[in-house]
Amino acid sequence: MKGTIVNCLKELMKNKYGKEKWEQSLEDAGIKGDTVFLASSDVPDSAVMKVVQAACKNLNLSVSQLGDAFGDYWVNVYSQKMYRHYYLKHKTAKDFLMDMDNVHKIMTKSMKNAQPPRFTYEWKNDGTLIMHYNSRRSLVDFLAGLAKGVGKYYHENLKVVKLGSARIQVTFP
Ligand code: HEM
Numbered sequence: 001m002k003g004t005i006v007n008c009l010k011e012l013m014k015n016k017y018g019k020e021k022w023e024q025s026l027e028d029a030g031i032k033g034d035t036v037f038l039a040s041s042d043v044p045d046s047a048v049m050k051v052v053q054a055a056c057k058n059l060n061l062s063v064s065q066l067g068d069a070f071g072d073y074w075v076n077v078y079s080q081k082m083y084r085h086y087y088l089k090h091k092t093a094k095d096f097l098m099d100m101d102n103v104h105k106i107m108t109k110s111m112k113n114a115q116p117p118r119f120t121y122e123w124k125n126d127g128t129l130i131m132h133y134n135s136r137r138s139l140v141d142f143l144a145g146l147a148k149g150v151g152k153y154y155h156e157n158l159k160v161v162k163l164g165s166a167r168i169q170v171t172f173p
């Protein structure tokens with residue numbers, strides 16, 4: 001997975017929980033403390049999963065709680081620095097989420113070795129969207145957290161529910 005995801009987790013943990021928790025999690029995952037995670041660098045998926053597990057243990061959070069913290073930070077802080085234009089392009093959480101498959105496809109096109117998650121969309125009824133998550137990683141908890149972060153960004157009270165390991169349900173107000 002691209003280093004940008006780990007870098008965001010690092011920033012979140014250092015800022016919100018203290019740098020010791022981050023350093024301990026890296027050590028537990030068997031990653032050298034001075035490793036630099038560039039946006040373009042490739043971090044093996046297994047290493048990312050180990051850091052996530054270690055972070056949950058050290059912060060005493062479930063994967064779902066860490067996914068929520070990550071999603072909020074990625075959407076409302078981290079990605080605002082480099083990817084603000086994607087947010088400004090849309091006026092509602094629905095329009096933004098509906099563009100996410102396209103954004104992941106297009107923006108990673110020129111990144112060597114990128115394997116972005118892909119999404120398909122199914123409307124259960126007028127206000128209820130099922131987002132199907134197609135990825136070989138098991139980060140549906142992060143997907144749910146990211147969708148909640150999008151709701152917060154657009155000041156919409158979304159209801160996000162995880163439906164197993166490859167789907168989330170988003171209800172718009
Ligand atoms: C403008 C905002 C966003 C940008 C630029 C972006 C970009 C990226 C990039 C570059 C990766 C790494 C891909 C790779 O390593 O091959 C990634 C991973 C991911 N993105 Fe986004 N993303 C954005 C917003 C979102 C949102 C809002 C969601 C969900 C609603 C989402 C869901 C995910 C997930 C779950 C992953 C983890 C990798 C996986 O599960 O396969 N992203 N994103």
